Amino acid sequence: MSSATALAHPNIALIKYWGNRDEALRLPVNGSLSMNLAGLETRTTVTWGQSETDRLTINGIEVQGASLKRVSDFLDLVRQMAGLQERAMVESQNNFPVGTGIASSASAFAALALAATAAAGLELEPAALSRLARRGSGSACRSVPDGFVEWLPGSGDDDSFAISIAPPEHWPLVDVIVIFSSKHKETGSTEGHRLAATSPLQAARIADAPRRLEICRRAILQRDFSAFAEVVELDSTMMHAVMMTSTPPLFYWQPATLEVLNLVRQARAQGTAACATVDAGPNVHIICEESAAKTVLQLLSGLSEIQEVRLTHVGRGARLISS
Numbered sequence: 001m002s003s004a005t006a007l008a009h010p011n012i013a014l015i016k017y018w019g020n021r022d023e024a025l026r027l028p029v030n031g032s033l034s035m036n037l038a039g040l041e042t043r044t045t046v047t048w049g050q051s052e053t054d055r056l057t058i059n060g061i062e063v064q065g066a067s068l069k070r071v072s073d074f075l076d077l078v079r080q081m082a083g084l085q086e087r088a089m090v091e092s093q094n095n096f097p098v099g100t101g102i103a104s105s106a107s108a109f110a111a112l113a114l115a116a117t118a119a120a121g122l123e124l125e126p127a128a129l130s131r132l133a134r135r136g137s138g139s140a141c142r143s144v145p146d147g148f149v150e151w152l153p154g155s156g157d158d159d160s161f162a163i164s165i166a167p168p169e170h171w172p173l174v175d176v177i178v179i180f181s182s183k184h185k186e187t188g189s190t191e192g193h194r195l196a197a198t199s200p201l202q203a204a205r206i207a208d209a210p211r212r213l214e215i216c217r218r219a220i221l222q223r224d225f226s227a228f229a230e231v232v233e234l235d236s237t238m239m240h241a242v243m244m245t246s247t248p249p250l251f252y253w254q255p256a257t258l259e260v261l262n263l264v265r266q267a268r269a270q271g272t273a274a275c276a277t278v279d280a281g282p283n284v285h286i287i288c289e290e291s292a293a294k295t296v297l298q299l300l301s302g303l304s305e306i307q308e309v310r311l312t313h314v315g316r317g318a319r320l321i322s323s
Contacts (some may be wrong), residue, residue, distance in 0.1 A: 059092075
């Protein structure tokens with residue numbers, strides 16, 4: 001038996017990934033930008049040869065069905081790369097809610113990709129590891145590199161991977177995650193990506209993506225919060241407009257989601273360096289400069305709908321913690 005344990009963080013997309021041009025390979029219709037979230041983590045241990053079938057536990061509970069099949073299919077890729085026939089025991093722990101729009105699949109498959117390959121005796125270059133993680137969950141490729149990350153859409157499997165454009169310390173932003181619901185969403189991101197093309201707005205979102213990417217990339221590199229805030233909020237709203245106009249439509253926002261979005265816009269108009277973005281779920285990520293974090297928390301103090309608030313900073317990429 002051979003075993004390895006890896007740690008990875010979820011990431012928050014600043015320019016969103018929504019829709020695939022190749023579903024099997026999870027090749028995106030547009031490039032995206034994100035930042036990793038320190039403090040939120042998935043720790044995954046993979047042990048080859050421990051069982052006769054692939055097994056999966058998440059937070060101590062054995063998982064069957066579609067989730068196990070997804071992991072087993074992913075492990076088939078590793079088996080093929082390493083020339084293995086053995087089955088694996090996968091034990092994963094998360095310290096944040098799963099399936100609620102906080103990119104749990106991103107950290108899960110980034111950690112799984114690293115742990116599974118390391119336990120199989122493979123040492124993948126960062127680009128190759130990112131490509132592999134992408135096959136499990138598109139956004140997982142962005143949790144492999146450090147800090148601020150760009151996913152290059154590429155022309156095919158070989159050149160669609162994520163790279164770091166700036167380390168965590170480049171711009172010490174804070175992500176204040178406002179959790180209204182930790183309930184697993186009814187329509188997951190994988191199904192949502194399939195629906196994206198049914199929206200008449202998706203083509204316009206894709207066509208404008210290179211412009212938004214350029215603005216956001218430049219804003220990160222120059223630490224220009226004003227430009228950063230406007231494009232991050234625009235991109236998030238565009239993605240949700242596509243969701244809401246898909247067939248069938250996806251409405252992830254709750255009334256409290258919209259209330260927080262409005263509060264953040266009002267606060268920024270009054271000089272607070274904060275903006276808001278929402279992934280595929282109701283929960284809101286308020287991204288702010290460190291000096292604005294206290295003001296943001298005060299802004300949220302009167303909202304009864306909030307279940308929990310998590311403060312995170314820009315984090316590192318996936319890494320081994322034992323092997």
